[in-house]
Amino acid sequence: MSGELEHLAARLREFVRVRDWERFHTPKNLAMALAGEAGELVAEFQWLTAEESRNLDEDALRRVRAELGDVTLYLVRLADALGVDLAEAANAKLDDSERRYDPETYRGSARKAPPLTS
Template identity: 50%
Template sequence: MSDPFKQLHLAMNQFAAERDWDQFHSPKNLAMALTVEAAELQECFQWLTEAQSKDLDEAQLAAVRDEIADVQLYLIRLAGKLGVDIEQACWEKMEKNAKKYPAEQVKGSAKKYTHYENGDV
């Protein structure tokens, strides 16, 4: 893990240990909690137009920032439980995505990669 993730991982471990919450933090439970936090992030944008979602007021932005932090903290905790290096996993996934979505084929398109594998462009 890169240093910022490592520092947050250690802080999350200490936070959970001080509260005796490690007993609840199985990978399954952390993954489930992560989806709840992602839904709370979505809720911040519910009923907003595209334009409004790009121009949040301070209170809206503060709520979004908190939910992004919750999502990231659960990801860090889950990765730590499973021994996943988040930064390395992200770089590897970027490489996979570059192969799935060659820029010259997908530029300006929102189609899923399976459309390109089947020759649909």
């Protein structure tokens, strides 16, 4: 990881260490916690129209911000526990998507690209 993500990962490591929570922060448990927090984020948007989701009131935006924080913390902690450079993984995924979704074919389209062949 680099920069701000590494700083955040280090803060999380220390937060966990001083509470003696390392034994609970297994990749399995972190992935499950991440999924739970992602579900809480999704729940904030459930039943909203597309327009309502773009124009959250102050209270809803505060709740969404908190859930985004939770998701981010668990994602960074999981990546750190596995030794994965999150920025590098995201950039590699974007590189793959750029190859799979050429602008000429997919501009304005929501369809899924076929898997890449080696």
